[in-house]
Amino acid sequence: MSNNTLQQKLADAGYDLIDGPIRNHKPLQLWLKQGFDPAELYYENILHAFRSKVKLSLEKDPSLVVEDSIQSNYSFNIGLTLIKEIFQSLGLPPVDLDTAFQSGKKISISYKNAYSEAIPIGQLIRFFQDADFLHPNPILLRHANRNRLLVVTGIVSAEQLIVEWDADTKLNSKQVLALNKSMQNKAEFSLTRNKKARMTAGIGRMPIAVKAGRIDFDKGQFSNIDLISDSRDLF
Numbered sequence: 310m311s312n313n314t315l316q317q318k319l320a321d322a323g324y325d326l327i328d329g330p331i332r333n334h335k336p337l338q339l340w341l342k343q344g345f346d347p348a349e350l351y352y353e354n355i356l357h358a359f360r361s362k363v364k365l366s367l368e369k370d371p372s373l374v375v376e377d378s379i380q381s382n383y384s385f386n387i388g389l390t391l392i393k394e395i396f397q398s399l400g401l402p403p404v405d406l407d408t409a410f411q412s413g414k415k416i417s418i419s420y421k422n423a424y425s426e427a428i429p430i431g432q433l434i435r436f437f438q439d440a441d442f443l444h445p446n447p448i449l450l451r452h453a454n455r456n457r458l459l460v461v462t463g464i465v466s467a468e469q470l471i472v473e474w475d476a477d478t479k480l481n482s483k484q485v486l487a488l489n490k491s492m493q494n495k496a497e498f499s500l501t502r503n504k505k506a507r508m509t510a511g512i513g514r515m516p517i518a519v520k521a522g523r524i525d526f527d528k529g530q531f532s533n534i535d536l537i538s539d540s541r542d543l544f
Contacts, residue, residue, distance in 0.1 A: 315381040315419065322373035322425075323536050324465055324518040326381070328391055332398045334516045336367055336428055340459040341452060342523075348459060351452075355460060358449060361440040365433065367426050370463055375423035375517075377471060385475075388416025392472055399470070399512055404491050409484055413476035413504075420467035420517050421509075427463030427520060430534060437524065437531040453526040460534065463520030469511035470496075479504045 316326050327334065339352035352358045383391060389406060395418075396404070442449060452458055480488075480500060488498040488508075496510035522534035 315375070315379045318375065318379055319373070319465065319518045322370070322520075324373065324425075324463065324520045326518050327516060328394065332516045334461055334464055334519045336426065336461055336464055337365065338461045340461065340521070341457055342459055343452075343457055351458070355436075358443060358446070359437070359440040360443050361436045363432065363436040363439050365428050365436055367428055370425035370427040373425040373465065375420060375425065375465060375467070377419045377421040377423075377469075380417040380419040380473075382415050382417050385410075385413040385416055388418070391418070392416065395470065399510065399515055401495055401510060401512070402491060402493050404488065409480060409488060410474050410476050410506075411478070413474060415475045417473040417475075419471045419473075420469065421471055421511075422468035423465055423517065424467070424514075425463065425465045430462065430522070430536075433460065433462060433522070433534055437534070440531065450529060453524065454528060456523055456525055458524040458526075459521045459537065460524055461519055461521050462534075462536075464516050465518035466514045467517050468514055469509055470515070472508045472510075473501070474506045474508075476504045476506065480506050 319326055333350065335353075337354050337356070338350060339355050339358060340348045341351040342348040389410065392406065396402075480498075482500075485498050485500060485506070489496075492498070492510075495512050496508055498506060498508045501507050520536070522536050524534055525532040
């Protein structure tokens, strides 16, 4: 993954940019991470596995503001590959982007109307200090003691995806019309200047970044929640 402004902005606030086609992330989900296997959704909400007298509240995250001027910049073919995965995750129609954009210098990705919300980490720590399983569950206890449980503590979502192509050849108006028609009114392509093109897609609020913590248990006793944001693409 490219080291760029948007990714660094998110990482500084403890978030990791979601690149893959799976975007079902929600606050308070429990995910299971075993060995080298990808993390997988384990419980849709921690309240399906744990009970506690401590109430949890989802709040706007004051540590992060994502403006659409903050971009991710990628080499051309890497960016094109990522865009295809994002299209898949958003349910956008499959489009032959390779024909329209055969080569170029770079591709930039940004998001508009982004919103950050998180559960305060202090609340979550107090929740688990008071928590018990909903019922006896030896498998859940085994995963907890081996620190395999991840809890989603925050989400950044956005209303629009913005992609800018810095291509080697300029699109003509006929190509733009064909691209817009193939997108079935879910995205709009436009020419900007020289050999640059811009696409704006908005089909409802989408998760773009996730903040998560690894739940640390020791022999059935809760110890802590450790923030994970280390660019290993756990999600």
